[in-house]
Amino acid sequence: MNIDWIEIPxxxxxxxxxxxxxxxxxxxxxxxxxTQAHLGDDPRERRPITRVDHPTADHIARRLGGRxxxxxxxxxxxxxxxxxxxxxxxxxxxxxLANLRDxxxxxxxxxxxxxxxxxxxxxxxxxGNIWEWTASSTMGDGxxxxxxxxASPPLYARCTFLNSAPAELRSPGIGxxxxxxx
Numbered sequence: 001m002n003i004d005w006i007e008i009p010x011x012x013x014x015x016x017x018x019x020x021x022x023x024x025x026x027x028x029x030x031x032x033x034x035t036q037a038h039l040g041d042d043p044r045e046r047r048p049i050t051r052v053d054h055p056t057a058d059h060i061a062r063r064l065g066g067r068x069x070x071x072x073x074x075x076x077x078x079x080x081x082x083x084x085x086x087x088x089x090x091x092x093x094x095x096x097l098a099n100l101r102d103x104x105x106x107x108x109x110x111x112x113x114x115x116x117x118x119x120x121x122x123x124x125x126x127x128g129n130i131w132e133w134t135a136s137s138t139m140g141d142g143x144x145x146x147x148x149x150x151a152s153p154p155l156y157a158r159c160t161f162l163n164s165a166p167a168e169l170r171s172p173g174i175g176x177x178x179x180x181x182x
Contacts, residue, residue, distance in 0.1 A: 003038050003064065004031040005180065006121055013076040014083060016160050024076040027069070028180040032111035032124045033132060034060065046110040048130045048175035054143050054167040057133045057176040066178040071136035071144040071162060073179060078119065078126050078146070079159035086158060087119045087126035093154040098128030100154050108150055108172075127157035130175040131165070138164040149173035 010026040030038075036045035039060070052060070061068050069077070078087045088097055095103035097117035111125045118124050131145040131152075138144060142164040148156035151173055155161065165174060 003034075003178075005029065006031050006123060007182070008077050008121055008123075011076065011081050013072050013079075015072050015075055016162075019083075022072045024073050026182050027073060027077075028066075028182065029069070029077055029123060030066075030177045030179075031122060033130055033175045033177045034064070035111055038064075046112065047108045048111055048125070050108060050130055050172050050175045051170045052133075052175065053170050054133050054165075058135070061176065061178045064178050066180040068133055068135040068176060069179045071134045071146060074132065074134055074146045075159055075162075077121075077123060080120065084119075084159055086117075087123065088117045093127075093157065098125075098148075098154075098157055099150045100128040100148060100152055100157055101150070102153075103128070103150070105150055128152065131163065131171075131173055133165075133174060133176040140166070141168075142166050145174060 005028040010024050013022050013024045015022050033048035036042040099105050099109045131149045132147045134144045136144040145163050145165050
């Protein structure tokens with residue numbers, strides 16, 4: 001399966017609840033989190049790769065010709081210049097929009113399962129299904145993760161919500177997507 005790259009124009013991200021202004025470059029993004037089909041391991045497997053620690057996710061991203069996004073880049077991609085509450089807009093979450101707790105699933109789903117939850121640029125699975133590793137480190141050898149997972153309450157899938165995980169964690173609820181510099 002070929003990787004579908006989407007160009008997200010750069011701009012000034014008003015990061016987080018404090019709306020700190022940070023310039024973000026124009027980047028190419030994988031439309032979905034990385035799957036086994038993207039890596040050629042199983043062309044039918046369109047669920048996100050999980051159980052990868054941060055160093056492994058970083059290595060795969062580089063092997064694919066890119067890198068993991070920084071947390072601010074992820075938020076810009078998810079919320080856009082209009083500072084959407086959710087990747088799809090400001091309408092509240094419903095199970096047709098993202099795989100989150102109480103959506104009827106108890107595991108990851110196909111990365112294209114929730115097209116109604118796409119961003120205006122067509123990015124899929126930004127909210128729910130899996131948390132996504134970023135390149136932004138935290139204190140204590142951790143990294144910021146974004147987006148919430150299938151086990152997360154809807155609050156965790158808001159565009160400004162961030163969490164962290166130890167770099168060595170291999171969780172069934174954490175995966176990644178890749179960005180490329182132009």
